[in-house]
Amino acid sequence: xxxxxxxxxxxxxxxxxxxxxxxxxxxxxxxxxxxxxxxxxxxxxxxxxxxxxxxxxxxxxxxxxxxxxxxxxxxxxxxxxxxxxxxxxxxxxxxxxxxxxxxxxxxxxxxxxxxxxxxxxxxxxxxxxxxxxxxxxxxxxxxxxxxxxxxxxxxxxxxxxxxxxxxxxxxxxxxxxxxxxxxxxxxxxxxxxxxxxxxxxxxxxxxxxxxxxxxxxxxxxxxxxxxxxxxxxxxxxxxxxxxxxxxxxxxxxxxxxxxxxxxxxxxxxxxxxxxxxxxxxxxxxxxxxxxxxxxxxxxxxxxxxxxxxxxxxxxxxxxxxxxxxxxxxxxxxxxxxxxxxxxxxxxxxxxxxxxx
Numbered sequence: 001x002x003x004x005x006x007x008x009x010x011x012x013x014x015x016x017x018x019x020x021x022x023x024x025x026x027x028x029x030x031x032x033x034x035x036x037x038x039x040x041x042x043x044x045x046x047x048x049x050x051x052x053x054x055x056x057x058x059x060x061x062x063x064x065x066x067x068x069x070x071x072x073x074x075x076x077x078x079x080x081x082x083x084x085x086x087x088x089x090x091x092x093x094x095x096x097x098x099x100x101x102x103x104x105x106x107x108x109x110x111x112x113x114x115x116x117x118x119x120x121x122x123x124x125x126x127x128x129x130x131x132x133x134x135x136x137x138x139x140x141x142x143x144x145x146x147x148x149x150x151x152x153x154x155x156x157x158x159x160x161x162x163x164x165x166x167x168x169x170x171x172x173x174x175x176x177x178x179x180x181x182x183x184x185x186x187x188x189x190x191x192x193x194x195x196x197x198x199x200x201x202x203x204x205x206x207x208x209x210x211x212x213x214x215x216x217x218x219x220x221x222x223x224x225x226x227x228x229x230x231x232x233x234x235x236x237x238x239x240x241x242x243x244x245x246x247x248x249x250x251x252x253x254x255x256x257x258x259x260x261x262x263x264x265x266x267x268x269x270x271x272x273x274x275x276x277x278x279x280x281x282x283x284x285x286x287x288x289x290x291x292x293x294x295x296x297x298x299x300x301x302x303x304x305x306x307x308x309x310x311x312x313x314x315x316x317x318x319x320x321x322x323x324x325x326x327x328x329x330x331x332x333x334x335x336x337x338x339x340x341x342x343x344x345x346x347x348x349x350x351x352x353x354x355x356x
Contacts, residue, residue, distance in 0.1 A: 007019070018063070031061075033062075033097070034051075034063070034104050036065070037086065037105065037112070038108060039110045039111045040076070042108070044066045047106065049344075058354070058356070067086060078211075091148055094150065102152075103148065105154070105155050106350065108158045109161070116228065117222075122227065147231075160246070198212060212303060213302060213303065229310050234312050235353070236251065236252055236313070237350075238251035239319070244328075253312060260275045262318070269348070270345045270348065271345050274318045276313070283309070
């Protein structure tokens with residue numbers, strides 16, 4: 001049942017949903033736009049619980065916009081097409097609310113890749129000359145690029161396949177069987193169309209590198225990494241087990257040897273958070289060490305290295321003791337607040353660590 005203390009309605013942006021405080025004075029003062037993005041075959045209500053919690057706890061701070069420009073079958077059109085749609089949608093929201101000053105993204109699964117593409121389109125480089133004179137606070141602020149003209153605060157990716165989904169147990173339900181993974185890479189486009197090609201890195205647009213590889217640098221007129229770097233904090237929430245759609249390694253941006261040793265947490269507030277790690281930005285020289293064994297994957301290594309050029313706060317989650325543990329991929333976002341409320345502590349973790 002929807003919380004009556006909150007207001008929600010169809011947005012001025014066609015097809016989307018906004019959530020804000022029930023008190024007009026609080027809603028008006030909110031200057032921080034939080035854009036929530038669904039995953040593949042998802043819909044705008046997938047983030048309904050989280051959106052409500054964000055506004056309930058930060059009523060005078062945030063304005064939540066749940067995107068619906070990419071829902072259902074539209075999520076099969078490709079990360080780039082969806083990213084362009086999301087970018088335009090966000091600009092429409094910004095234009096409709098002139099009081100907005102800051103922006104954050106909270107995205108689930110493939111939605112995390114779509115959000116990364118969108119910010120690459122929305123990024124605005126710092127004004128020329130602002131880097132030369134940074135002796136005062138105003139000039140320092142202008143020396144940092146913006147997202148759609150807003151100050152970039154938090155980029156939160158939840159169970160997102162940053163390294164793609166091909167091979168090396170990146171899609172757990174394929175059981176790590178090479179034959180299954182090979183067949184999947186060949187037929188995935190029949191099921192998930194253009195998006196499937198992007199996830200399995202089999203796309204070849206006019207001889208260009210796979211899209212996910214392009215997205216680890218500023219490519220053409222898209223500032224993928226500059227945009228990601230502009231956020232003050234970047235989070236990667238990952239399921240360490242029982243997520244049969246997106247593997248732990250790809251969602252946490254780690255090599256196999258870097259996966260953490262974890263144990264069930266005793267933290268009563270965040271029951272399902274089993275490990276947290278702050279990873280500082282690393283240079284290519286520090287990270288570019290391609291493994292020579294049979295499990296090495298050059299492109300995957302390039303993706304890890306590229307994304308590690310910025311710092312990440314990695315939060316590992318486990319629902320192994322949950323009755324619905326096999327639905328871990330959606331419990332982590334509380335897609336259904338009746339059957340998946342166990343993921344509420346993860347949402348609370350996001351709110352408690354959210355930079356305002």
